[in-house]
Amino acid sequence: xxxxxxxxxxxxxxxxxxxxxxxxxxxxxxxxxxxxxxxxxxxxxxxxxxxxxxxxxxxxxxxxxxxxxxxxxxxxxxxxxxxxxxxxxxxxxxxxxxxxxxxxxxxxxxxxxxxxxxxxxxxxxxxxxxxxxxxxxxxxxxxxxxxxxxxxxxxxxxxxxxxxxxxxxxxxxxxxxxxxxxxxxxxxxxxxxxxxxxxxxxxxxxxxxxxxxxxxxxxxxxxxxxxxxxxxxxxxxxxxxxxxxxxxxxxxxxxxxxxxxxxxxxxxxxxxxxxxxxxxxxxxxxxxxxxxxxxxxxxxxxxxxxxxxxxxxxxxxxxxxxxxxxxxxxxxxxxxxxxxxxxxxxxxxxxxxxxxxxxxxxxxxxxxx
Amino acid sequence: xxxxxxxxxxxxxxxxxxxxxxxxxxxxxxxxxxxxxxxxxxxxxxxxxxxxxxxxxxxxxxxxxxxxxxxxxxxxxxxxxxxxxxxxxxxxxxxxxxxxxxxxxxxxxxxxxxxxxxxxxxxxxxxxxxxxxxxxxxxxxxxxxxxxxxxxxxxxxxxxxxxxxxxxxxxxxxxxxxxxxxxxxxxxxxxxxxxxxxxxxxxxxxxxxxxxxxxxxxxxxxxxxxxxxxxxxxxxxxxxxxxxxxxxxxxxxxxxxxxx
Ligand code: SF4
Ligand code: SF4
Ligand code: SF4
Ligand code: SF4
Numbered sequence: 001x002x003x004x005x006x007x008x009x010x011x012x013x014x015x016x017x018x019x020x021x022x023x024x025x026x027x028x029x030x031x032x033x034x035x036x037x038x039x040x041x042x043x044x045x046x047x048x049x050x051x052x053x054x055x056x057x058x059x060x061x062x063x064x065x066x067x068x069x070x071x072x073x074x075x076x077x078x079x080x081x082x083x084x085x086x087x088x089x090x091x092x093x094x095x096x097x098x099x100x101x102x103x104x105x106x107x108x109x110x111x112x113x114x115x116x117x118x119x120x121x122x123x124x125x126x127x128x129x130x131x132x133x134x135x136x137x138x139x140x141x142x143x144x145x146x147x148x149x150x151x152x153x154x155x156x157x158x159x160x161x162x163x164x165x166x167x168x169x170x171x172x173x174x175x176x177x178x179x180x181x182x183x184x185x186x187x188x189x190x191x192x193x194x195x196x197x198x199x200x201x202x203x204x205x206x207x208x209x210x211x212x213x214x215x216x217x218x219x220x221x222x223x224x225x226x227x228x229x230x231x232x233x234x235x236x237x238x239x240x241x242x243x244x245x246x247x248x249x250x251x252x253x254x255x256x257x258x259x260x261x262x263x264x265x266x267x268x269x270x271x272x273x274x275x276x277x278x279x280x281x282x283x284x285x286x287x288x289x290x291x292x293x294x295x296x297x298x299x300x301x302x303x304x305x306x307x308x309x310x311x312x313x314x315x316x317x318x319x320x321x322x323x324x325x326x327x328x329x330x331x332x333x334x335x336x337x338x339x340x341x342x343x344x345x346x347x348x349x350x351x352x353x354x355x356x357x358x359x360x361x362x363x364x365x366x367x368x369x
Numbered sequence: 370x371x372x373x374x375x376x377x378x379x380x381x382x383x384x385x386x387x388x389x390x391x392x393x394x395x396x397x398x399x400x401x402x403x404x405x406x407x408x409x410x411x412x413x414x415x416x417x418x419x420x421x422x423x424x425x426x427x428x429x430x431x432x433x434x435x436x437x438x439x440x441x442x443x444x445x446x447x448x449x450x451x452x453x454x455x456x457x458x459x460x461x462x463x464x465x466x467x468x469x470x471x472x473x474x475x476x477x478x479x480x481x482x483x484x485x486x487x488x489x490x491x492x493x494x495x496x497x498x499x500x501x502x503x504x505x506x507x508x509x510x511x512x513x514x515x516x517x518x519x520x521x522x523x524x525x526x527x528x529x530x531x532x533x534x535x536x537x538x539x540x541x542x543x544x545x546x547x548x549x550x551x552x553x554x555x556x557x558x559x560x561x562x563x564x565x566x567x568x569x570x571x572x573x574x575x576x577x578x579x580x581x582x583x584x585x586x587x588x589x590x591x592x593x594x595x596x597x598x599x600x601x602x603x604x605x606x607x608x609x610x611x612x613x614x615x616x617x618x619x620x621x622x623x624x625x626x627x628x629x
Contacts, residue, residue, distance in 0.1 A: 030543070031542075031543050031548075031570065032543065032548055032549065033543035033548050035541070035543070056546075056547055056591070057547060057550075058543070058544075058547050058548045059548065075543045075548075076541065080541065085538070085539035085540075085541075086539060259584075259586070259587065260584075260587045260590075261584065261587070262532075262556040262557065262582075262584045262587055262588060263532075263582040263584065264532050264534040264535075264555070264556035265531065265532070265534055265535050265538075266534050266538060266544065266556075269534070269535065269538035269539070270538065280527055281524070282515070282518070282527070283518055283522055283524070284399075284518070285396070285399045285400060285402070285403045285514075285517065285518050285521060286399065286402065286403055287521070287522055295539070296535075296538070296539060298531070298535060300531075300582075301529075301531040301535070301581070302530065302531070302581045302582065303529070303530070303531070316582060316584065348547065349544055349547055350547075351534070351544060351546045351547060351553070351555075351556055351588075351591060352587055352588070352590070352591050
């Protein structure tokens with residue numbers, strides 16, 4: 001069950017998706033960083049660039065080739081598309097003595113994404129569990145997800161802050177895609193050797209020029225993916241980690257990290273799995289209309305833990321501990337998986353470059369010593 | 370039922386925050402429909418005597434007369450809201466708190482005896498109880514609108530105290546400090562502006578004053594790595610909100626640590 005596309009066929013793919021009413025998003029260079037943007041053709045994509053990431057550092061450099069997916073991960077993840085930072089839930093109108101409630105207007109177009117990474121799909125799987133797995137489903141998320149179409153592209157050159165290998169989420173996509181591809185340069189031509197993830201994916205591809213891969217192409221994909229697994233910039237040993245964090249709520253490391261942590265919340269906002277929101281009600285001046293909005297929140301904000309008249313996580317230590325412990329420990333208990341997919345965004349986009357893959361081993365050593 | 374009354378007062382300030390209120394062109398009619406504007410010198414010479422349901426106070430206290438006037442306004446106002454960096458932190462003019470004012474006056478004015486000024490510029494809350502503070506230099510007009518709307522129905526206004534970074538990410542800006550190495554005060558500055566400066570590829574200048582949590586020691590370390598010297602660090606904290614506790618303390622600690 002596999003296929004090969006040449007580069008120009010990707011343009012066909014975009015067109016076919018548009019014909020079917022999709023808004024197609026792909027990786028684009030915006031203000032010196034890569035982000036998912038609405039695209040109408042592949043020439044708009046981030047061709048020939050590579051991202052250099054490190055703790056508190058991100059930059060784009062030119063590649064020596066014109067690979068189309070030759071970067072690791074963008075600034076924002078699929079979270080921004082499926083679980084946007086601000087969204088309306090309902091509005092109400094006062095009519096005489098009663099209130100009439102209306103669900104928020106839903107965006108009509110269906111979302112298609114080209115270039116999603118394995119770690120991002122793992123994060124999507126986590127959001128599906130968190131937002132749709134329980135008794136009360138996030139209706140807006142459900143609608144966006146139900147109609148979505150995902151074309152994943154495997155990572156062949158992981159970055160400096162990547163550790164999907166440790167988290168078991170990459171570098172090749174295994175789930176939650178309609179089509180998945182590996183970008184290969186074969187005899188000077190770019191090829192996209194792919195596999196199907198859904199019937200919907202098969203039906204779409206019927207309308208795009210493709211052929212079957214030969215043995216050489218299949219083995220090239222294998223070695224590209226295994227090469228990527230060996231090239232992870234970071235690693236995190238997860239054996240016993242949830243238990244370790246749960247049993248070390250008191251540890252000198254929290255105060256040490258808090259000296260550096262700004263409590264700015266960038267890690268939680270950049271993380272593809274963080275799902276906390278706060279609810280905000282607004283009303284028109286004459287009181288005739290009101291509306292409710294959900295906004296991304298962060299466990300680094302003081303209001304987040306406001307209970308009984310005061311925030312109970314007033315120190316930065318307590319807030320950093322909440323983030324890390326929820327992500328890597330509490331999450332397992334709550335949802336059955338880690339809350340981290342190893343994308344490295346919290347390391348890169350932390351303005352002071354705090355890197356928990358470095359902090360955790362230090363913490364563990366301090367206990368062992 | 371009589372409409373609630375709104376009064377807008379000016380102290381030592383540039384009038385910019387009052388102008389933000391006037392700048393709400395599309396919404397002004399709605400505001401005027403919902404409340405009676407009893408005093409607003411920037412907009413009209415009409416004046417209605419107090420008491421007032423809500424007083425918006427722009428500007429800081431820098432003269433003896435202002436000291437007395439703020440007491441009288443407080444007495445006439447059910448709810449008193451300080452708007453802008455001057456009213457909430459003393460404004461740019463609070464820089465005089467760090468200097469010898471008499472020497473300045475001698476140098477600047479031809480006839481120093483004409484000048485009658487206090488030695489300090491202080492926020493409204495240093496003199497009277499203030500129910501709500503709206504930050505910014507100038508304020509964000511939509512925060513003013515939100516404030517008026519919330520007061521009218523008696524709900525809590527949406528005036529978040531978390532840092533600019535939260536708005537920056539929500540707006541889809543790529544952090545300028547991480548992506549371009551541009552020093553930014555966003556992590557220690559209160560949100561409310563909508564992350565305007567980072568959206569235009571500039572670092573935050575801190576015009577909304579200190580956020581709920583300020584870890585300037587750590588941010589200063591980062592700024593120094595980016596090549597910022599202590600003089601510039603001090604200036605960045607001593608601009609619009611030099612008198613705000615979070616920034617003032619951070620600045621003095623930088624000054625002490627560098628023996629400045
Ligand atoms: S915790 Fe960090 S590395 Fe893990 S998924 Fe979130 S942003 Fe990525
Ligand atoms: S780490 Fe914090 S912001 Fe993220 S999901 Fe957990 S509690 Fe929410
Ligand atoms: S760990 Fe970094 S990104 Fe997260 S709150 Fe602290 S300083 Fe901000
Ligand atoms: S640009 Fe400034 S405000 Fe925006 S995330 Fe970076 S540090 Fe925060």
